[in-house]
Amino acid sequence: MAEPVANAAAPAPAPGRLRNAFGGVLCAFTLILIGVLAFSIRLFSVIKYESVIHEFDPYFNFRVTQFLSKNGIYEFWNWFDDRTWYPLGRVIGGTVYPGLTLTAGSIWWFVNALNIPLSVETVCVFTAPIFSAIASWATYLLTKEAKGTGAGLMAAAILAMVPSYISRSVAGSYDNEAVAIFALVFTFYLYVKTLNTGSLFYATLNALSYFYMVCSWGGYTFIINLIPMHVLLCIVTGRYSSRLYIAYAPLVILGTLLAALVPVVGFNAVLTSEHFASFLVFIILHVVAFVYYIKGLLTPRLFKMAMTLVITVGLAVCFAVVAILVALVASSPTKGWSGRSLSLLDPTYASKYIPIIASVSEHQPPTWPSYFMDINVLAFLVPAGIISCFLPLSDASSFMVLYLVTAVYFSGVMVRLMLVLAPAACILSGIALSSAFDVLTRSMKFQLSKLFDDGPAISGNGSPNGSSASTVNTSSSKNEKTEKSEAAPKEKQSKKNRRKDKEVTESVSVKPKKEKRLSVLPLEASIVSTLLLIALGGFYVVHCVWAAAEAYSAPSIVLTSRSREGLHVFDDFREAYAWLSHNTDVDDKVASWWDYGYQTTAMANRTVIVDNNTWNNTHIATVGTAMSSPEKAAWEIFDSLDVKYVLVVFGGLVGYPSDDINKFLWMVRIGGGEFPHIKEPDYLRDGQYRVDAQATPTMLNCLMYKLCYYRFVETDGKGFDRVRGYEIGKKHFKLTHFEEVFTTHHWMVRIYKLKPQKNRIRGKLKKLKSQSSKTSSTLAAGRKKNPWQ
Amino acid sequence: NKHFEINGLKSQGRLGPEIAPSTPIGAINRRKEKENPKPKLPELAILTSESSRRRLHSTARSGEARMPKPAGDAKLLIQSLTKAYAATPTNLKIIDLYVVFAVATALVQVVYMGIVGSFPFNSFLSGVLSCIGTAVLGVCLRIQVNKDNKEFKDLPPERAFADFVLCNLVLHLVIMNFLG
Numbered sequence: 001m002a003e004p005v006a007n008a009a010a011p012a013p014a015p016g017r018l019r020n021a022f023g024g025v026l027c028a029f030t031l032i033l034i035g036v037l038a039f040s041i042r043l044f045s046v047i048k049y050e051s052v053i054h055e056f057d058p059y060f061n062f063r064v065t066q067f068l069s070k071n072g073i074y075e076f077w078n079w080f081d082d083r084t085w086y087p088l089g090r091v092i093g094g095t096v097y098p099g100l101t102l103t104a105g106s107i108w109w110f111v112n113a114l115n116i117p118l119s120v121e122t123v124c125v126f127t128a129p130i131f132s133a134i135a136s137w138a139t140y141l142l143t144k145e146a147k148g149t150g151a152g153l154m155a156a157a158i159l160a161m162v163p164s165y166i167s168r169s170v171a172g173s174y175d176n177e178a179v180a181i182f183a184l185v186f187t188f189y190l191y192v193k194t195l196n197t198g199s200l201f202y203a204t205l206n207a208l209s210y211f212y213m214v215c216s217w218g219g220y221t222f223i224i225n226l227i228p229m230h231v232l233l234c235i236v237t238g239r240y241s242s243r244l245y246i247a248y249a250p251l252v253i254l255g256t257l258l259a260a261l262v263p264v265v266g267f268n269a270v271l272t273s274e275h276f277a278s279f280l281v282f283i284i285l286h287v288v289a290f291v292y293y294i295k296g297l298l299t300p301r302l303f304k305m306a307m308t309l310v311i312t313v314g315l316a317v318c319f320a321v322v323a324i325l326v327a328l329v330a331s332s333p334t335k336g337w338s339g340r341s342l343s344l345l346d347p348t349y350a351s352k353y354i355p356i357i358a359s360v361s362e363h364q365p366p367t368w369p370s371y372f373m374d375i376n377v378l379a380f381l382v383p384a385g386i387i388s389c390f391l392p393l394s395d396a397s398s399f400m401v402l403y404l405v406t407a408v409y410f411s412g413v414m415v416r417l418m419l420v421l422a423p424a425a426c427i428l429s430g431i432a433l434s435s436a437f438d439v440l441t442r443s444m445k446f447q448l449s450k451l452f453d454d455g456p457a458i459s460g461n462g463s464p465n466g467s468s469a470s471t472v473n474t475s476s477s478k479n480e481k482t483e484k485s486e487a488a489p490k491e492k493q494s495k496k497n498r499r500k501d502k503e504v505t506e507s508v509s510v511k512p513k514k515e516k517r518l519s520v521l522p523l524e525a526s527i528v529s530t531l532l533l534i535a536l537g538g539f540y541v542v543h544c545v546w547a548a549a550e551a552y553s554a555p556s557i558v559l560t561s562r563s564r565e566g567l568h569v570f571d572d573f574r575e576a577y578a579w580l581s582h583n584t585d586v587d588d589k590v591a592s593w594w595d596y597g598y599q600t601t602a603m604a605n606r607t608v609i610v611d612n613n614t615w616n617n618t619h620i621a622t623v624g625t626a627m628s629s630p631e632k633a634a635w636e637i638f639d640s641l642d643v644k645y646v647l648v649v650f651g652g653l654v655g656y657p658s659d660d661i662n663k664f665l666w667m668v669r670i671g672g673g674e675f676p677h678i679k680e681p682d683y684l685r686d687g688q689y690r691v692d693a694q695a696t697p698t699m700l701n702c703l704m705y706k707l708c709y710y711r712f713v714e715t716d717g718k719g720f721d722r723v724r725g726y727e728i729g730k731k732h733f734k735l736t737h738f739e740e741v742f743t744t745h746h747w748m749v750r751i752y753k754l755k756p757q758k759n760r761i762r763g764k765l766k767k768l769k770s771q772s773s774k775t776s777s778t779l780a781a782g783r784k785k786n787p788w789q
Numbered sequence: 790n791k792h793f794e795i796n797g798l799k800s801q802g803r804l805g806p807e808i809a810p811s812t813p814i815g816a817i818n819r820r821k822e823k824e825n826p827k828p829k830l831p832e833l834a835i836l837t838s839e840s841s842r843r844r845l846h847s848t849a850r851s852g853e854a855r856m857p858k859p860a861g862d863a864k865l866l867i868q869s870l871t872k873a874y875a876a877t878p879t880n881l882k883i884i885d886l887y888v889v890f891a892v893a894t895a896l897v898q899v900v901y902m903g904i905v906g907s908f909p910f911n912s913f914l915s916g917v918l919s920c921i922g923t924a925v926l927g928v929c930l931r932i933q934v935n936k937d938n939k940e941f942k943d944l945p946p947e948r949a950f951a952d953f954v955l956c957n958l959v960l961h962l963v964i965m966n967f968l969g
Contacts (some may be wrong), residue, residue, distance in 0.1 A: 198940060200929050200952035204959055242932045242940060250929060250956060255923040257963045260914060266908060289928075296874040296937070298866075306866050 023149075030153055031140060033162055035133035038160035041545065042129040042170045045278065045553035051125050051172070054555035056612050057596060058174035059602040061100055062124050064092060068105045069120050074099075077263075083607045083677070084597060085619060086589050088252030094263040095615070099183070099216030100176050103127065128169040128178035135182035137158040139423060139430075142189035144391075145196055146396040147431045150438065155430025161540070163547035164374035164422040168546070172555050177419055180217030185423050187213050187223055188403070191247060192396045207254035214259045221274040222420060224255065226406060228281035230399050235288050239395060245289050318488070361510035366415035372548065374418050377540040378425040385428025388435045397431075404428055411764045435534060439519070439524040447523040557599070559656065570654065573599065576647070576749035579742050580604035585643060591638055592647035593627070593667065594620055600647070609641055617674065627664070627704045628678050634703040635737035638754055646738065646752045650708040652721035652728075653747040659723065664704055665689055692726045700730045704739075707752055710735055881931055888927040895920035913966040922960045926953055 021692050045054070053062050068076040079092040108123040144152035159165065168177040190206035193199075214220045231248045233291040234240060256278070259269040269275055294302050371379055382404065389397035404424040411421040521529075554560075559570040580590065581604045589607045590600055597611020610620050626637040638646065644741075651659035660667075672678040682698040683689060691695075691705060699705060713719040713731040735752075742751040898916050907913050933941050933949035941949075 198933070199944075200926070200933065200949070200956050203929075204952070204956045208959070242938060246929050246932065249925045250922070253918055253925055254956075254960060254963065257915065257918050257960070257967060258924070260911070261963065261967055269913075270914060294870075298869055302866055302869050306870075309863060309866070 010203060027149060027153065031137060031156065034136050034140075034153070034156045034160050036536075037157070038133040038136045041161060041548050042132060044170070044549045045555055046125070046171045048549070048553060049555050049558055049560075051122065052170040052555050052557065053121065053124060053174055054170070054557065055431050056556075056598050057176075058124075058172070058597040060612065061174050061176075062121065063598070063602040064096060065101045065104050065108075065124055066120050068101055069108055073102075073105075083601050083605075084611045084613075085616065086607050086609050088616065088619065090613065092616070094266075095175055095613070097216055097218065097264055098262070099212060099214075100127070100174070100179050102215070103131075103179055104174070124174045125172050128173055128175075128463055129171050131179050131182045132160070132165065132169045135165075135185055135423075138182055138185040138189055139426060142185055142192060143427050143430050145189060145192045146394070146400055146427070147434065151431045151434035153430075154434045154437075155427045158174060158378065158430055158540075159423060159426040161544035162375060162378065162422045162426055162604075163544055163552065164418045166544070167374070167552040168419050169554055176217045180213065180219060181419065181423065183209060183213035183216050184223065184420070188399075191227060191251070192399060194247040195243055195399075198241075198246050200246055203246055203250045206247075207251050207258060210251065210255045211258035211261070214255075214262050214265060219417075219420065220259070222406075222410075224259075224275060225277050226403060227251065229406070230276045231281050231285060233398060233402060234395060235284065235361070237398075239398075240292065242289075245285060248285055249282065252278050303507070361561050362416040363414050365413060366411065366418060370415060370418070373417045373551070375422060376543050377414075377423045377536055378429040380431035381432045382425050384432035384436070388431050389428070389670045400424070400427055400431070415613055431512060433533065433537075437530070440521065440530045440533075442518065443521040443526040444523060444530070447518050447526070451523070461550055488601065531745075570656075570746055570748065572744035572746050572748035574603065575744045575749060576742065577604035580645070580647075580751065583742075587640050588644040590645045590647055591623060591626070591641065591643040593623065593649075593663060595663070596647065596649065606645075617670070621671045621674035624667035625675045625678055627667045628661075628671055628683070628702050629702045631703055631706060631735065631737045635754060639757075644754060645741070646703075646707065646754070648704065648707045648750050648752075650747055650750055651723050652708070652712065653715055655722040657723050658747055659708075659748075662723065667704065691721065691724060691728055693729045695729045705730070706733065706735060707738065707750060710740060710750075712747075878936070881935060884927055884931040884934070886923045888931070891920045891924035891927065893925070909969060911967055911969045915964045915969075919960065919964040922964075923957065926956050926960070929953070929956075 053059055063365065064076070068081065071079075076098075077093045080089055081092045082089045084090050104120075104124050104127045108120055110116065111118050111123065136159045139159045140156035142152075143155040165181060167173075168175060169181070187206060187209040190202055190209050194202040194206055210220070210223060213223060231244060234244055256269050256275070259265050259275075260267065266586065291307075294306060298306060363727040366374075374401075386401055386404065389401050404421075404427075407417075407421040407424045410417045448467070521693055557573050561568050561570070577600065584590075584606060586605070587607065589609065590604070591609045592600065594610040594612055594614055597608045600606055600608050601611065608621050610616075616621060622637060622641070626634040628639065649656075649659045650661065651657060652661070664683075668678060668680050668683055672680055683696055683702075685694050685699075689699070689711075691699065695705075709719070709728050709730070710733070712721075712728065718727055719731045737755050738752040739755055740750065741753045742749075744750075836849070895917050898913070898920065902913050902917075930949055930953040932938060933944055933952075934946045
């Protein structure tokens with residue numbers, strides 16, 4: 001069997017090797033191009049706006065990186081930040097995922113050590129595009145392990161451009177996901193590689209890559225639950241092998257230890273329910289491995305005896321242990337899961353119990369159009385990829401399918417997790433497209449060679465010949481003709497009879513090596529299909545470039561709008577922060593809604609009360625209560641927190657829709673959740689929040705309304721709010737406890753100062769005395785439980 | 790011919806006493822009987838399912854005497870286990886001993902934690918996980934070095950040992966860091 005093959009190969013080793021070398025060079029060149037593509041498609045924001053950090057969360061990461069670059073790693077590790085969450089402060093070292101900052105910090109240090117003077121901001125802005133290029137290379141490696149080089153290149157090219165990934169990794173979006181997606185794909189690649197080769201070296205690398213993922217993102221729990229699920233799937237479907245043991249068991253031990261090393265995770269790595277699945281599957285794997293080992297030692301009869309003996313004893317022990325575990329876990333109120341994980345498993349959990357998690361727009365379920373916006377063409381290439389993974393099914397391809405299915409579920413719960421779906425969709429689409437192109441080009445080559453070699457033989461062949469088909473095409477034509485190179489028993493070919501053909505033609509095989517009989521399409525069909533698939537790819541590219549340029553490149557800190565006079569730029573946020581940093585004292589405290597906390601500390605360098613970390617619900621509720629209370633009560637709350645300035649964002653003049661009035665319902669809800677004297681129905685008219693003449697008096701008197709609409713009527717005489725679309729209710733009023741110190745050019749950010757308390761109040765002593773007696777009597781009655789009065 | 794057939798039927802069922810062994814026909818039967826069980830069982834295995842095989846077995850035994858059977862079974866089991874294990878090569882037995890030692894150390898640490906309390910939890914965790922980790926890595930080494938394992942026959946044992954050392958290095962580096 002081997003000899004004819006060797007003889008066939010001997011006269012042509014040089015061309016084969018040359019072809020291989022040429023293929024390798026082409027592959028490397030394509031990969032470099034894919035990397036350049038991934039990097040450059042994310043540069044739209046830098047070209048259209050400027051090289052600036054976007055959004056809110058990246059500003060915190062940027063500030064931490066600045067601190068790291070200035071003070072070194074030991075200071076960073078032990079940093080207690082007193083500029084946020086005044087007066088509580090925040091332990092940065094223990095509550096931040098250090099992966100991103102350490103990565104950018106080391107890049108900055110390395111580049112500066114080479115005497116290339118890049119600033120920290122430049123490094124931070126461009127970290128995400130660089131890592132997305134590396135992530136597409138990791139996707140190539142992962143898909144190569146599953147299906148081969150062609151599929152790998154296809155998947156890498158698709159991932160370089162997929163809009164969902166672009167949205168979180170444009171130049172300037174300096175957030176955890178920028179490096180976390182690379183770590184995710186690379187960890188999966190190393191796991192699949194270990195599974196395929198059974199090498200302990202790759203298992204070690206896998207654990208280290210998992211460590212990098214734990215450092216980078218809270219989404220690492222996806223990995224530590226998906227891999228055990230896959231191991232369980234392999235065991236249950238009878239694909240247990242010793243390579244599976246080597247791939248999984250060291251990962252659990254090393255992975256748990258490495259995860260416990262990261263301060264954010266700490267002992268949660270062994271105590272929380274998110275990790276229990278890995279331990280459970282670890283135990284199950286050991287049981288299965290032991291069973292297989294004993295099976296190898298004993299004869300079948302004795303083995304059966306051993307099984308019956310062990311099962312009776314083992315089941316009893318198992319039940320006892322499981323009962324104890326369940327009792328332990330059930331005794332905790334959340335059954336050991338953290339709030340965020342529970343909101344993923346039960347999509348309605350957050351809206352019922354944790355309004356803060358429910359209020360974040362990223363945590364809402366996605367709409368159907370967002371799937372087509374974010375993964376476009378891949379949405380219908382993915383099912384084709386799933387089918388292609390099943391022919392043939394290997395450990396790696398079963399892993400891909402499992403990854404995709406779980407990612408689809410989680411992306412349906414939270415729109416933010418579409419990002420986890422993106423690599424899975426790209427890989428499976430790459431596999432699908434690669435298999436499709438495989439069949440089409442093979443048909444074209446075969447048909448063309450037949451056309452040029454032996455013309456008459458084909459024309460004489462009227463009826464189709466029988467042979468076995470092995471691949472299913474998504475774009476196959478209705479009449480599938482199959483041909484063989486030598487005469488075969490003539491048989492009616494139809495889709496239903498394919499199985500019969502396999503048995504018939506097994507006996508007739510003249511070629512020395514047994515090759516799979518592959519299906520071939522007619523020439524016209526394959527040419528047209530290839531062109532159509534290339535056109536499909538073209539549509540995808542056009543959509544991705546449009547999405548990157550128009551939809552996802554906005555650095556929400558700078559807004560633009562097109563009018564008849566050209567491009568209009570709204571730079572109000574930076575204007576306000578610059579005013580704050582130049583006109584206030586270093587130790588002044590600024591109160592605003594938690595959205596702007598990170599930006600205020602990073603750009604204005606002032607202490608804030610609450611910020612985007614949202615770790616203390618009561619503190620946020622305090623600020624929310626203050627914004628919803630009348631002026632005097634709000635002043636007292638803010639004064640108790642040593643606040644000097646209050647910052648509100650107002651979009652009514654220019655039509656900026658995400659301003660504080662639109663976020664007001666969350667302030668009321670969160671405040672009302674902690675302080676019962678804030679009741680939501682007080683602010684609603686007919687179930688709606690209104691600020692026009694029909695608004696409730698509580699709404700018209702609250703601090704947020706007053707601070708947003710103070711002197712608003714002076715802009716156009718009528719006080720027409722462009723966002724809400726109607727005139728405001730209370731137009732002329734004065735502020736008694738606050739004074740306006742700054743309003744930006746487009747009235748988007750307004751800063752107020754707390755008026756100091758008067759030293760003495762002339763002629764109001766008697767009134768004060770009666771007032772104080774009134775309040776004391778109400779306190780004694782216990783009618784109101786208002787801590788601020 | 791007929792005699793052989795009848796005797797064959799009798800030996801197949803094992804239902805009752807056989808023909809007296811002194812007769813030449815009986816001698817031939819005994820030889821046939823000896824040959825029969827081995828080929829019979831695999832055939833049964835191919836043609837029938839597990840449950841029916843179990844049914845055949847239990848109906849073959851006369852009565853359901855449970856008491857002496859499991860004890861005899863267990864003894865037979867342990868005997869065959871020890872015999873089969875004694876046949877493994879020495880290097881694998883050394884690795885097995887190492888694994889057992891690691892697991893025993895882990896158990897000792899858990900018992901100690903039960904007595905003394907788990908206050909420096911990171912120390913407890915790193916100690917126990919280092920023992921279990923070395924046990925797991927030992928098992929991985931055993932898998933890769935075992936000559937009966939067809940998947941790893943191309944892997945030179947030196948490479949397996951080098952991987953083992955590397956993984957242990959990483960493990961102990963992490964342990965030292967976490968020990969506190």
